Amino acid sequence: MSERIAKLLVQFHLPILLLALIFALLSWPISRQLQLDWKVDGMFPPGHPLVTSYYQLQERFGGNQVALAVYRDPELWDKSGAGLERLAAISDRVSSVPGVSAVLSLAELHEILETLRGPLQLLNIGGPRLPPLLDPDDELAQAFAEVFAGYTHQPNSEYVAIACLLAPPDTLEESSTQGWSSRSAPHAPAAVDSKAGMQHQQTIESLRAVMLDLPSPASEGLVTGEPVLVHDGFQMVQRDGWRLGVISSLLLLVVLLVCFRSLRWTLIPIVVVHWSLLSTQAILVLLGLNLTMVSSTLTAIVTVIGVATSVHLLLKFQQSRRSGATRPEALTATYATLLAPVAWACITDAVGFASLMTADVGPVRDFGLMMAIGSLMVLVAIVLVVPGLALLGRWDTDPHTPKLDLWVRLMLRRILEWILPHRRVGIGILLAITAFGLFGSLRMRVETDFTKNFQASSPIVQGYEVIERELGGAGVWDLMLPAPRGISNEYIAQIDALEQELRALRVDRQEESLALTKVLSIADADLASLSGALLKNLPISARLEGMRRAMPEFTGALLSPLPDASGHRWLRIMLRSRERASAAAKDELIHAVSRKVRDFTHRPAWLELFDAPPPESVVAGYHVMLGALVSSLLQDQWTCFLYATLGIFAVMTLATRSLGLALAAMVPNALPALLVLGTMGWLGMPVNMGAAMIAAVSLGLSVDSSIHYLLHYRRRLRAGDRPLKALRSAQENVGLAAVLATLALIAGFVSLTTSEFVPTVVFGTLASLTMLGGLLGNLVVLPILISPRS
Known part of the structure; x- marks a missing residue:
């Protein structure tokens, strides 16, 4: 099947290239309509209680x-x-x-x-x-x-x-x-x-x-x-989107030029990338999707996937040309050999990214869908774009042999010759690393300070430091309580009593203590007005009306003027707390406030103020929403990783037609992510939005090399090679492509470290580390697991 498709692609390369050009021209105006979704509520699933309270x-x-x-x-x-x-x-x-x-x-x-x-x-x-x-x-x-x-x-x-x-x-x-x-x-x-x-x-x-x-x-x-925090975050996403795409493209251009010294074969992967980006963006628009908080990495990651995939084709084409084949013959042999591995690799990428769609955090879900589409469009670009560009014209037709080609092959052979006799030692080290990663991951904690998503020198962080130091804390949140149609002295007294209990709340966690630094409602203003000689003799209704006339800014914000659909007015208590606190302490304080209000509003003295059972009180505000957003990251991390593992294992089983080989492939690719996360746990490094995506993403990307390795191994076995000889062939040929592809991957991900948005920097850094670990896993661990025992 692959050989038949390869011949058709080579035979009709010009009409196929024309089709790709037409598709790109149609995609261009549509892709320009892609917008950035600025809404905070878009970070949560539809109908989430915090979104409901936000709108209320x-x-x-x-x-x-x-x-x-x-x-x-x-x-x-x-x-x-x-x-x-x-x-x-x-x-x-x-x-x-x-x-x-x-x-x-x-x-x-x-x-x-x-x-x-x-x-x-x-x-x-x-x-x-x-x-x-x-x-x-x-x-x-x-x-x-x-x-x-x-x-x-x-x-x-x-x-x-x-x-x-x-x-x-x-x-x-x-x-x-x-x-x-x-x-x-x-x-x-x-x-x-x-x-x-x-x-x-x-x-x-x-x-x-x-x-x-x-x-x-x-x-x-x-x-x-909080609105400024979100605004600045999205501003950085907008700036990063274009800048990171340019930087990653330039870095990859340098890598390809140095390795292959061919302008044509340097530009072909870049064309693949930008065709994939155009089509992906157009599809997102047609699906009614927008860019989100983590979408700045879209261009850079599609660039990485496109170039890494193209490197495998490039090397095979270069080897075929070096053996004397014509360009059409070499390209036919390349597609006949690699079309299936490339297709399975892009599918595993898509599955790895699609696993992020199981997350609770909206931007992570959207990012997963975007990148799944982008991965599949890279496959389409490989089919539609590369044959025509490879065979078009007669200038600069062939990539040169990569520098250090023989040295890399020699090193890969020596690695294989050294590890096979030391299989037991390797498996022991593997088990030790696994234990280290597992136990370390249990110590992971979440970063709930949203200001940590920005560089310490940024104006927004400096502003928050002033608020924390001078104005009692930057965490602003609210309570909404039902109010009777007519506000009475008894109701104001109950609100004051509740506020006194809230002010006395304090949570202690390990060596950290956290409390509300400000509790403010219209009850405080009414009680303050009693200090006036003329005001204290007025009835409560007159005092409130006077405040509404004199301070519309205060009463409008803290007491709804009209009943809602349920027939109740609502009173707002503004709360303030420290932003610079641990996730556990913040979460405990929010729950302590919620419990206190729930218990208070079920007391007889409160219920007697209403003619009928009133609605439940509600905790709301940006502080609560952002706290819940980042608190779900750790759970999302493992949920997405589990789904990615199961999905990629299923794809690997289909690709290799072997449960054993599929299982062997999962170990060297899951281990680097586990090791990175475990190290973060042991070092006490908090998990932010960037780290929450790394396990599933790195698993999907690094397993590409395993697919090429295993399919090459099986192909050599079917050709009659003994297992050890087939393993050596895979180690040298696929290993070389894996080294160059990983070099391209790391070069692309390094570009993310130049971002102003800390989650993007973290994602780029951790992705680079896991890609490097995945390369070592595929060249060291995978041979140990699949090599013959004798």
């Missing part, structure tokens, strides 16, 4: 994405009020940024307190007083300052934050509905961009421009928060 938070409180504009002002607490006036001016500029639906800062609070003091100041016969927030004798002002402490400021700290509520990218935010501040009124809402998240991209960049142009002596302006 947006629906009930008019959006939940808050960016913090932070700066330092040595005159912030100056008795003259100059620092507060400067803050008001900066808040005005921030609120006028398109995409910012409202702001909340000390400036708004100061303005409200000045308004409240107005009537009282008329009765004050003691002369002028300090501005409210700067007056230690103003009990009302100090009470409200305490409410916002740890959110917009810290007492005696020179750093101050302006909380910016970002308009949801998929809705139009009217400035008068559920806003945080009337300061947002001057600008009209921007039209929704068809590309999700583009509005936030422009908004965040505009906010940064404002914070880089601060009036003196204000300085150190920055913009931070």
